[in-house]
Amino acid sequence: MYPALDSALNWSINQLQTSSSGSPHSRFILLTDELSADGSFLIHHFIGRQLKKDVTQSRVLLVGLAQSQDHYLNVGKKLGYNLTTSSRASTFHFLDPLSPTIPVPSHTTDPKASQTFVQSLYKTIATKLLDTRATEGYAISWSLIFDDISLLLYSGIAVQDVLWLVGACRALIINLRGHLVVLSHADVTTTEDVEQTALNRSLGHMSDYMLEVRSLESGVTHGVTGQLSLMKGPLLDDPNFHPQVLHYTITDSCVQFSAKGYSGGVL
Amino acid sequence: MGRPKTIVLDAHSPTFQLPRTPALPQPTIPNVKGVIVTSLDDLPARIKAAIPLATANTLILIDSMSSLTPIANFPTLLRSFVYLTSETTRLLLPYHADIPNPTPPPITRDALLSHLCTTYITVRHIKSSSDEKISIDINSASSGVADVMHKKKSGKVVKERVVYEVGEGGRLKVKLFDEGTEVVGSVVAPSEGAVKPPPNKDPTANLSFNLSLTDSQKVARSEVELPYMSAQNDSSEVKANPEQIIHYDLEEDEYDSEDPDADLDI
Numbered sequence: 001m002y003p004a005l006d007s008a009l010n011w012s013i014n015q016l017q018t019s020s021s022g023s024p025h026s027r028f029i030l031l032t033d034e035l036s037a038d039g040s041f042l043i044h045h046f047i048g049r050q051l052k053k054d055v056t057q058s059r060v061l062l063v064g065l066a067q068s069q070d071h072y073l074n075v076g077k078k079l080g081y082n083l084t085t086s087s088r089a090s091t092f093h094f095l096d097p098l099s100p101t102i103p104v105p106s107h108t109t110d111p112k113a114s115q116t117f118v119q120s121l122y123k124t125i126a127t128k129l130l131d132t133r134a135t136e137g138y139a140i141s142w143s144l145i146f147d148d149i150s151l152l153l154y155s156g157i158a159v160q161d162v163l164w165l166v167g168a169c170r171a172l173i174i175n176l177r178g179h180l181v182v183l184s185h186a187d188v189t190t191t192e193d194v195e196q197t198a199l200n201r202s203l204g205h206m207s208d209y210m211l212e213v214r215s216l217e218s219g220v221t222h223g224v225t226g227q228l229s230l231m232k233g234p235l236l237d238d239p240n241f242h243p244q245v246l247h248y249t250i251t252d253s254c255v256q257f258s259a260k261g262y263s264g265g266v267l
Numbered sequence: 268m269g270r271p272k273t274i275v276l277d278a279h280s281p282t283f284q285l286p287r288t289p290a291l292p293q294p295t296i297p298n299v300k301g302v303i304v305t306s307l308d309d310l311p312a313r314i315k316a317a318i319p320l321a322t323a324n325t326l327i328l329i330d331s332m333s334s335l336t337p338i339a340n341f342p343t344l345l346r347s348f349v350y351l352t353s354e355t356t357r358l359l360l361p362y363h364a365d366i367p368n369p370t371p372p373p374i375t376r377d378a379l380l381s382h383l384c385t386t387y388i389t390v391r392h393i394k395s396s397s398d399e400k401i402s403i404d405i406n407s408a409s410s411g412v413a414d415v416m417h418k419k420k421s422g423k424v425v426k427e428r429v430v431y432e433v434g435e436g437g438r439l440k441v442k443l444f445d446e447g448t449e450v451v452g453s454v455v456a457p458s459e460g461a462v463k464p465p466p467n468k469d470p471t472a473n474l475s476f477n478l479s480l481t482d483s484q485k486v487a488r489s490e491v492e493l494p495y496m497s498a499q500n501d502s503s504e505v506k507a508n509p510e511q512i513i514h515y516d517l518e519e520d521e522y523d524s525e526d527p528d529a530d531l532d533i
Binding site: 159167171194195197198201202205 | 365367368
């Protein structure tokens with residue numbers, strides 16, 4: 001989708017970093033954003049990127065906690081990929097675990113119910129991914145995307161249950177050689193929120209890449225929307241990836257990336 | 268078949284194994300014996316059972332304690348791990364201290380770990396102002412500073428700071444940091460595509476306007492007479508010849524001798 005971002009992450013056009021034998025590595029990409037800088041444009045990037053690869057072998061399972069399916073369909077049309085067609089071709093799957101018809105338990109009233117909810121969600125995800133592998137073969141490359149995981153916390157799910165869910169999905173994706181993308185809120189103003197901080201830091205310790213979306217440190221400006229920090233997770237073993245900060249500008253049809261201080265809105 | 272040098276007790280994957288969910292295949296690694304542990308309560312016993320299977324000197328690595336801290340009986344579990352240590356068996360516990368505990372116990376995890384262990388190593392990145400004398404690549408994830416606290420059997424506590432760097436192949440280079448000396452570590456070799464910092468940073472190198480001088484401009488600049496240099500030179504001559512100092516006679520500027528209170532009839 002965005003070649004500049006792929007280049008900064010040292011990813012090849014068709015797939016993520018490959019091993020010496022050429023097979024793709026399974027990766028966990030953690031995205032964090034804040035109220036003043038929304039990181040959902042990265043979600044659309046990973047959706048579009050996966051669907052534009054080999055259509056016969058690429059699949060996306062989007063766990064949409066933040067938006068409805070129509071939102072992703074409309075944004076996809078603007079960005080140049082058709083999720084309706086992909087849904088019909090079974091290359092794009094949407095899961096809404098927070099549907100109004102499904103009551104979400106609160107761990108403060110019933111700790112067991114919180115655990116049961118995430119286990120049920122994981123079962124749904126695992127069944128979907130493993131059944132596809134059984135019917136379509138081991139060459140299928142999956143992209144499991146959570147948008148966004150903080151909403152489980154806000155809905156009353158305990159931190160350890162959310163971490164269990166992400167850990168289970170990560171183990172599943174590693175086995176399938178796919179990649180896991182998780183968006184989580186990390187507002188600077190909520191550093192006193194112990195649960196949010198514990199969630200984000202724990203996810204950071206499990207990740208390969210950490211992409212942090214922030215507003216500009218110098219304030220709001222017309223030409224630049226915000227800054228994107230690309231950081232190396234503790235588990236990444238790519239010596240050719242170098243952490244850096246990019247400025248990004250969101251336009252009506254795309255997102256432009258540039259080196260810090262060199263965007264067209266500044267010069 | 269000889270004894271395996273490495274035994275891996277997998278207490279991670281079984282936690283994600285749910286009823287009626289397809290099981291994930293376990294990878295096989297040469298010369299590594301894998302054991303599945305389905306319950307964390309059984310973990311200390313399984314570790315103890317595995318120790319005689321390994322070589323004489325055994326290192327137990329539990330990766331990581333952060334996964335176990337949410338457990339309610341964490342202190343009991345930790346103590347059971349510590350009891351496994353002996354003269355030939357050492358215990359290594361990685362712990363992420365930056366993750367806060369949403370339900371803080373009466374005794375903090377950090378206090379508990381530092382109390383029970385004999386060596387406490389805090390690994391951190393170089394960002395503190397107290398690290399001014401440490402000059403290594405701060406953007407490298409493979410280098411940093413480690414504060415080591417070791418409790419000897421005699422009761423003496425030794426504290427030291429080391430600078431480390433993980434090289435190629437995972438080789439660890441450690442250098443003791445002395446307060447009186449400056450530590451300069453090796454710079455991480457930049458690979459292709461990385462931005463190389465210039466060895467001697469020239470601030471005028473990449474500007475859109477020119478700040479440098481041509482040779483003729485340098486010559487012209489050297490020939491410019493500074494306006495106050497002559498005054499400085501003159502003052503040096505005056506000091507050498509004090510007779511040329513001009514004194515103003517203050518007697519001309521007399522004070523009015525009339526008594527301002529003369530009209531008072533006291």
